[in-house]
Amino acid sequence: MDLTRLDPVVWRNRTMLLFDRIPMPVAVCDVYGSVLLANPAMAAEWGATPGSLRGRDVLELFRPQEATQVERIAQALRLRHRSRYPVSVRWDAADGVRRHGELTADPVSDGPDGTTALLVLVQVLGECPDPAGPPAPPPVSAxxxxxLELVASGATTARTARETALSVDGVNYHLRRMSTRWGAANRTELVARAYTLGVLKPGVWPPRVTSAE
Incomplete structure (x- = not known):
């Protein structure tokens, strides 16, 4: 079979079929990074269709971790260099998971005179750990x-007053203040809120606070 005699339309259809079946995210962008064509794997990262990504800035979809990497690509394109340029990126995928990977931009053209497009491939390397972690518990005084520790252990107001060298009114004053801050209607709810907010350590008996000012 003489492949050189195949109709250009046949070549285009076969190329598009291969493009659509590539399992990794791939897009064709203009030299400014605007998406011209995206494959289904690229669209799947955003829970979208390939056509809906047309016109989107690829560096807004996949955020570079270092601005200097993007600057090097821009300078290379101005100088018409034709190397492969990797960029470390992060993005929030459609499933709500933050991922990281490597985006590679390959300048491509129909002739030697200049670059007409960028072939962009994204290699997914994994999920990003949550840098923030759980929120810090609200502060409480000593x-x-x-x-709070005594009330959570079941102590009465009178016993709590004796243990803390406060009056009964003093104990009630502190309980009212904490209940107001955390929106608790009674002592049972106050203790529950303290565990939910991380003020009281879970799985510890007798109850202990995480930290105090």
Whole structure:
């Protein structure tokens, strides 16, 4: 079979079929990074169709971790260099997971006179750990911490007053303040909120606060 005599339309159809079946995210962009064509794997990262990504800035979809990498690509394109340019990127995928990977931009053209497009491939390297972690528990004073520990252990107001060298009114004052801050209607709810907010350590008996001012 003489491949050189195949109709250009046949070549185009076969190329598009291969493009669509590539399992990694791939896009063709103009020299400014605007998506011209995206394959289904690229669109799947955003829970979208390939056509809906047309016109999107690829560096807004996949955020570079270092601006200097993008600057090097821009300079190379101005100088008409034709090397492969990797960029470390992160993005928030459609499933809500933040991922990281490597985006590679390959300048391509129909002739030697200049670059007409960029072939962009994204290699998914994994998921990003949550840098923030769980929120810090709200601060409590030393007196509030001790009162909270005693109340959580089932101590009465009178016993809590004796243990903390406060009056009954003093204990109730601190309990009201914490209840107001955390929106608790009663002591049972106050203790539950303290565990939910991370003020009281889970799985510890007798109850202990995480930290106190």
């Amino acid at each position: 007196a509030e911490a001790r009162i």
